[in-house]
Every structure is written in structure tokens, then in C-alpha cells.
Amino acid sequence: VAERGAGERLRPEGDDQVVAIVLGATSKKLRFETLDDNPLFGHLLPSIERTAEAGFEYWVVIGYDMGDLFYDDASRIKLLKKWFHRNVATPLAEDGVIAKISFV
Structure with a gap:
């Protein structure tokens, strides 16, 4: 966290409840020709856009290995x-x- 600048840290912007979607991602043994080939960008993130509801603030935190x-x-x-x-x-x-x- 200390390595990320203050602008990279997620902070609530209003009074809405925060829904945090936290996951690990890897490209181990995978090669993505396009972002659509990556399940994160081809399926998960688009599903958030389709299903998110007003009254909540959505945070997606993606962890990956050095x-x-x-x-x-x-x-x-x-x-x-x-x-x-x-x-x-x-x-x-x-x-x-x-x-x-946020990618961490």
C-alpha cells in the first residue's frame, strides 16, 4: 500500500454502501490474444457494468503475483x-x- 500513491487508493465518494469485488488474477499458462480472451475482461467486468445498481459504490480490487x-x-x-x-x-x-x- 505504501508504494501506491494517495491517488491510487480507493476512497468512498459519497454515502452509498461499498460493494468490494476482490479477486486474484493470473496469466500463468495463458496467453491472451485480445482482452476478450481474458475472462476478467471478457466476462466478469462486463457483468458488473450490466448488473450494478444505484445506491452502491463498486470497487474492483485485482491482486496479481509479482x-x-x-x-x-x-x-x-x-x-x-x-x-x-x-x-x-x-x-x-x-x-x-x-x-x-485497483490492481495490487
Whole structure:
């Protein structure tokens, strides 16, 4: 946590209850041609966008191993966060729902 800047730490933005979705992810023995090939981006995160309800703030926390060939790459994490913002957070924000992501 100390290595992450204050801007990377998740903090509630309002009075809504927080729903935290916490999971581990790995690319061990896997190769993703596209993000849709990655179950996290092809299934789980889109399902959050489809099923999230107003009155809650959604936090997605994804843990991965140091040295993971897919996730342990700062430039890739930046792209994954952009994907989340474009495909999950922004559509939900249009409905008044806050969604955030953190990779740890």
C-alpha cells in the first residue's frame, strides 16, 4: 500500500454502501490474444457494468503475483484501467453509479 500513491487508493465518494469485488488474477499458462480472451475482461467486468445498481459504490480490487507476464507491467495496467473506465465506470456513471478499480 505504501508504494501506491494517495491517488491510487480507493476512497468512498459519497454515502452509498461499498460493494468490494476482490479477486486474484493470473496469466500463468495463458496467453491472451485480445482482452476478450481474458475472462476478467471478457466476462466478469462486463457483468458488473450490466448488473450494478444505484445506491452502491463498486470497487474492483485485482491482486496479481509479482512477475506475472500479463499483469505485472505498469503500461499494461494503465491500459487496463483505461479499459475499465471506458467500458464499466463511464457507462455506470451515466446512471449515477460509481465504479473504481485497483490492481495490487
